[in-house]
Amino acid sequence: MKPIDHEQAFQFPAIPTEIVFGFGVIERLPEKIREAHGTRVFLVTDRGVVAAGLADRVSAVLAKAGVDVCVFDEIPQDSSSAVVEAAAARLTEERCDIVVGLGGGSSLDASKAVAVCATNEPPIVRYAGLNNVKNRPLPCIAIPTTAGTGSEVTYWSVMTDDATHVKTAIGGGLVFPRLALCDPELTLGLPPMLTASTGMDALTHAIESYVNTSYQPISSALTYRAIELIGGALERAVADGGDREARYMMLLGSTLAALGMNPTRLGIVHALAMPLGSWDLKIPHGVGNAVLLPHAMEFNVSANPGAYADVARALNEHCDGLDAAAAARKAVSQVRAIADTIGIPQGLGALGLTREMIPQVCAEAIKSGNIPVNPRHVTEHDLREICAAAL
Numbered sequence: 001m002k003p004i005d006h007e008q009a010f011q012f013p014a015i016p017t018e019i020v021f022g023f024g025v026i027e028r029l030p031e032k033i034r035e036a037h038g039t040r041v042f043l044v045t046d047r048g049v050v051a052a053g054l055a056d057r058v059s060a061v062l063a064k065a066g067v068d069v070c071v072f073d074e075i076p077q078d079s080s081s082a083v084v085e086a087a088a089a090r091l092t093e094e095r096c097d098i099v100v101g102l103g104g105g106s107s108l109d110a111s112k113a114v115a116v117c118a119t120n121e122p123p124i125v126r127y128a129g130l131n132n133v134k135n136r137p138l139p140c141i142a143i144p145t146t147a148g149t150g151s152e153v154t155y156w157s158v159m160t161d162d163a164t165h166v167k168t169a170i171g172g173g174l175v176f177p178r179l180a181l182c183d184p185e186l187t188l189g190l191p192p193m194l195t196a197s198t199g200m201d202a203l204t205h206a207i208e209s210y211v212n213t214s215y216q217p218i219s220s221a222l223t224y225r226a227i228e229l230i231g232g233a234l235e236r237a238v239a240d241g242g243d244r245e246a247r248y249m250m251l252l253g254s255t256l257a258a259l260g261m262n263p264t265r266l267g268i269v270h271a272l273a274m275p276l277g278s279w280d281l282k283i284p285h286g287v288g289n290a291v292l293l294p295h296a297m298e299f300n301v302s303a304n305p306g307a308y309a310d311v312a313r314a315l316n317e318h319c320d321g322l323d324a325a326a327a328a329r330k331a332v333s334q335v336r337a338i339a340d341t342i343g344i345p346q347g348l349g350a351l352g353l354t355r356e357m358i359p360q361v362c363a364e365a366i367k368s369g370n371i372p373v374n375p376r377h378v379t380e381h382d383l384r385e386i387c388a389a390a391l
Contacts, residue, residue, distance in 0.1 A: 010216035030065030038098030088117035105149030147250035148198025150258020152180035197286030206257035208267035222260030229253030271368035303376035
């Protein structure tokens with residue numbers, strides 16, 4: 001791990017989200033709803049989660065405890081401002097007083113935005129940016145069913161602005177969920193490709209946070225451990241959806257990575273991922289990250305070889321006798337090998353990106369708050385070259 005600079009002053013903000021983690025903790029949901037003084041639950045999810053039987057399972061836990069629930073299952077792969085506002089209107093009609101998000105990043109982000117919209121005047125996109133939410137949202141409980149975005153412990157909610165068709169984000173201390181209920185059992189049987197893409201998203205969070213310029217010892221400790229956990233479990237989880245140990249480690253790694261990135265932001269992969277998921281492109285976030293990650297690492301490695309050498313060691317690469325630059329290159333090759341093994345697409349071209357689209361993507365990406373903390377200074381031209389290499 002990185003040596004600690006005894007002269008460094010830093011801040012690691014506390015989060016208001018309680019974390020309850022482990023197999024079977026879903027049974028504690030009614031107890032936690034009552035602690036939040038909730039009486040009628042608005043369950044935000046998607047139809048894939050419903051088809052997998054997970055929404056029924058959560059509803060049954062609530063019904064057994066006598067807790068009323070209204071299910072909203074219309075969250076798409078990439079949530080949007082119109083869907084969030086429609087959900088908030090339905091919540092008001094149903095007189096619900098607590099939001100529960102169940103699913104992957106889109107459903108969890110949407111649940112946080114619905115909680116915001118319930119107490120703040122629409123349109124929801126007026127609160128885009130950091131700390132623009134004025135009124136305290138309804139209490140929100142986030143229950144992840146994938147090990148990927150870490151949205152259950154972050155202060156961001158990402159959605160597409162339907163007016164511009166560009167992804168935007170609402171962030172700030174009020175956006176955090178009240179509770180993250182992390183039950184690895186809900187991730188058992190997740191399809192291999194979804195396991196792969198969401199797992200690579202979590203690995204990207206951990207690596208980008210660990211190597212960027214705003215690192216500090218607490219985030220570094222969290223993200224280094226996340227890299228170890230995800231690197232050791234991802235291939236197993238993809239190969240065997242019922243591997244309980246691998247699923248536990250993946251969900252824990254995802255959560256640790258998200259906790260670590262809260263104060264540091266990320267890097268060029270996530271700067272590019274937002275516009276790649278915009279307009280008619282709509283490249284799934286995790287898949288886009290997975291394709292871009294080794295290319296971004298290749299671009300950045302010379303700017304922080306010591307940190308990338310740490311990444312190689314965390315991925316269980318043998319680096320004895322190697323200098324930092326050589327060890328760092330092993331991190332790049334190992335991430336590429338993991339992506340190949342788990343079936344990540346070879347390039348963004350297969351996902352719909354064309355050379356003609358690259359300038360528009362990069363013009364949007366360069367505006368991201370993740371650009372200034374990237375370990376290597378990056379220009380819009382650099383971003384275009386990275387995207388072209390990733391085609």
